[in-house]
Each structure stands twice: as C-alpha cells, then as structure tokens.
Amino acid sequence: MPSTRIDADIVIVGDGSHIKNGSVVLENNKIIYAGEQEHAPSADKDLFSPVVMPGLWESHAHYTGITKANISSISETPQPVLIARATWDVRETLASGITSVREVGGFGVYLKTAVEEGFIPGPRIYGAGSVISQTGGHGDFHTMPLDIVNLMNDRSMGLGELADGVAECYRAVRKQLRKGAEIIKYCASGGVMSIVDHPIHQQFSPEEHRAIVEEALRAELGVAAHCHGAPGIRAALEAGVTTIDHGTFLDEDLAELMVEKNAILVPTLYVVRRLIQFSKELELPDYALVKAKAIEERHKEAVKIAIKTGVTIAMGTDIFASGPNGIFQWGQNAFELVYLVESGMSNSDAIVSATGNGPLTLGPHAPKSGVLKEGYDADLLLLEKNPLDDITVLTERSNIKSVIRNGQIVVEHPASQTP
Ligand SMILES: [Zn+2]
Numbered sequence: 001m002p003s004t005r006i007d008a009d010i011v012i013v014g015d016g017s018h019i020k021n022g023s024v025v026l027e028n029n030k031i032i033y034a035g036e037q038e039h040a041p042s043a044d045k046d047l048f049s050p051v052v053m054p055g056l057w058e059s060h061a062h063y064t065g066i067t068k069a070n071i072s073s074i075s076e077t078p079q080p081v082l083i084a085r086a087t088w089d090v091r092e093t094l095a096s097g098i099t100s101v102r103e104v105g106g107f108g109v110y111l112k113t114a115v116e117e118g119f120i121p122g123p124r125i126y127g128a129g130s131v132i133s134q135t136g137g138h139g140d141f142h143t144m145p146l147d148i149v150n151l152m153n154d155r156s157m158g159l160g161e162l163a164d165g166v167a168e169c170y171r172a173v174r175k176q177l178r179k180g181a182e183i184i185k186y187c188a189s190g191g192v193m194s195i196v197d198h199p200i201h202q203q204f205s206p207e208e209h210r211a212i213v214e215e216a217l218r219a220e221l222g223v224a225a226h227c228h229g230a231p232g233i234r235a236a237l238e239a240g241v242t243t244i245d246h247g248t249f250l251d252e253d254l255a256e257l258m259v260e261k262n263a264i265l266v267p268t269l270y271v272v273r274r275l276i277q278f279s280k281e282l283e284l285p286d287y288a289l290v291k292a293k294a295i296e297e298r299h300k301e302a303v304k305i306a307i308k309t310g311v312t313i314a315m316g317t318d319i320f321a322s323g324p325n326g327i328f329q330w331g332q333n334a335f336e337l338v339y340l341v342e343s344g345m346s347n348s349d350a351i352v353s354a355t356g357n358g359p360l361t362l363g364p365h366a367p368k369s370g371v372l373k374e375g376y377d378a379d380l381l382l383l384e385k386n387p388l389d390d391i392t393v394l395t396e397r398s399n400i401k402s403v404i405r406n407g408q409i410v411v412e413h414p415a416s417q418t419p
Helices: 071-077 077-097 108-117 145-155 166-178 206-218 231-238 250-261 271-275 286-309 335-344 349-355 359-365 391-395
Strands: 004-012 018-027 030-036 046-054 058-062 098-103 124-127 131-133 161-163 184-187 223-227 243-246 264-266 380-383 400-405 408-412
Touching: 004 380, 018 391, 030 408, 058 243, 058 359, 058 380, 077 098, 077 108, 077 400, 098 359, 108 380, 131 166, 161 166, 161 286, 166 184, 166 206, 206 223, 206 231, 231 243, 264 359, 271 286, 271 335, 335 391, 335 400, 349 359, 349 391, 349 408, 380 408
Parallel strands: 004 046, 058 098, 098 124, 131 161, 131 184, 184 223, 223 243, 243 264
Antiparallel strands: 004 018, 018 030, 046 380, 380 400, 400 408
16 A cells, blocks of 8 residues: 655644644555654655544444434344444444544444444454343343343343353353443442442442453453442442443542543443433433433433543443434534533543543453554544634534545545635
8 A cells, every 4th residue: 555644734743742844644554653753754745734633533432223212222123233233333433534443342342343344444452242131130121031142142132241240241241242342331329320239339249240341351351340339339440341331430539540540431421411411312311311410410410420530441332222313423522622611621641531541441351542653553633623723623523624544535525625
C-alpha cells in the first residue's frame, strides 16, 4: 500500500498534547511518523486537513439489533433480524468517526468477523460476548422461565450469561473466551434496564468477583464491571477490575480507590440523559424510567467527583438500540463528550477520554491505538474545525471530512468536497 502524508494546521495527538503545523505519515496500517512538518518524511500521497486527530474510541456500548429501549424485546425478535439490523449500526459507527468500539455485551464478537472480512464497513470491534450476571441479576430476564433464559444464553441468543458460585463464574468467562471475547463484562450491581433488581445492591459475592477477574487475567483480558451502588463498586475494585462502568454512587473515597487501583471510569452520561428525555419515543418500560430518574442526579455528581479527583475517564455512551431513530442511536456517540465537558471536563481531557484512554479500557489486551504516534494503528479523523475550541464539532458529520481506518480513507463526507 502506498504511504500517505497528512499535513495539518494542528495535530491532536490523543494524549493531551498537540502539534502545530504537524504532519502524520502512514504506511500500510500503521503510523510511521507524527511530528513537525519540517522533519516529516515524504510519502507517495499528500493530503492536507486543518485538523487531524485519532479516530474515536467508544468504550461502552452494545450491538443488539433491538429498536426500542426494552431489553426483553431481544427474546421476541429472531436473531438473524437483530444481527441484520446491527449491521446498519456498525456502518454508522464508522461514519461518525468512531474507529474502535469496546462492545460490552451483544453481537459485537460476531459482527467483528464480518467487518474484518470486509463485508461491512465498520470500526475495530473488541467484544465481550455475553454479560455475566448472577441469577436474578442485571443480565437476567426476570419474567421469563429460567430454563428458557439459560437455553437462550447457551445459544448466544440473549445478551446474558448466568453464573452462580465460583465454578460457574470461571465457566462463564471461559464461555466468552470461546466466542472470541476480548474484554469480559459482568454485573457488579443491579441495573436500570432490568425489572426486579436494585441498582444500589451489590451483585455477586467477593469470591465470585475475584473468580471472574482471575479467569479473565489468565487470558490476558481486562474486565468491565457494570456498577451503580457503592458496595458493588468497592467489591469490583478490590477484585481488580479494569473499568467501573456507570459508577453512579461513586464518592470521594471510592474515587481515591479508583486512582490507587489504576481503574478507569466509563460514566455513560448519554444513556441516562437520553432514556429520561425520550422515554416515550423509546418505549422505555415504566420500571426503568423510575430507576433512571432515581439515579440521574447522583450520577451527574459522581462524574464531577471523578473529574475532580483525577480518575481516568474513558468515553462510553451505553447506546444499545439499533437503527436511525435519531434520538438514541449509533453515530451519536460523540455527544457523550459534550456531556463530559458540561460536567466540568476540559475539551482536551474529553478528547483524551475518547482517544488515548480508549484502548486502556481493554486492560492487558490494550492495542497500540488511540494516539498519533509511531507504531500505532493508522486510524485518524481529518476535521475542518478544531474540537479543542468547541467540542460539539465532533458531533457534526459535516465537520468530519474523512475517516481513515487501517491507513485507508474509509468514509468521506460530501460537505468536505466543497473547497
Ligand atoms: Zn451497558
């Protein structure tokens, strides 16, 4: 593949630094140079863009193929339909400038194959397979007969994997490894989208938390812990998880513990806000609306505490619906950055949360990605306007001139063709 040199007024590196009058040179699927223009090697092809930055990382979302905010609709829809719908989401993900996705439960492990084979344009997908949950936990379908839930899970038709006791936790992790999981996801507390469990209650015993993390680590994988309540956050951190996802009841002590343990918070402000704002359109069940409203304010506070304490934060939206509904859909992922900035984060830190911090959420499996440095994946965005000045430009398709993945332009937006 010919080499490409991209000169820019500003190169946003993805680690919090930037280079004025910079240049990035790509060869095959890697970056071979990022630095000042005057020292840049020449290449076969030259491009210019006012702003160049790494492709974005979405660190918490789901490819499910359901069209409403009701998880149990998975059980009412044939799986081929769900997966066919999700191919739209995959395409849309890339078109919006997301070049890597940590997919924390859903069909990502399968969609990845189709993307890598070249059947669908899409991002790099690092999937969890199914979400590991205790019986009656956040990943269970509470109103369905348990044997049917387990049968669906065995056939990868649900999104969950039920496990109780240390031996079953080991096995649940191994079942995800068998599907090609690159991150392990489990529920350390109750949730919003499940019926009978309480978001504040811890799920799984400390021994079970440890078993999940230990088994994941043996395969050099990181662990994402869904948690709202403080007891679950603490248990997950003590077990050594890589990320705390949602983190609603994070307080100062727990934030300090996160820093000490080098754990990353993936707050998912987008999901809480959108589910409440568009509950009718999304047909959000009443039980979920009540739970979402109950955590909304505390969740905002948790994010502020995390920012103030210096917890590492990665961008994740928890988008789990499929298709172009326009209000809660893949392709809107960068709105999370706007919400993070509203929570007190600087534009520069918000960009780092969606670039340099993204791969870190995969723990020991982290690829060299998310920053524009020699040897890293050649995934870049060519932008018209600078998100360091205004973060909202990352939500505007017309601002994203080109998306480069693996060293090749894979998306070009028409607006950019005007001089
Ligand atoms: Zn989620």
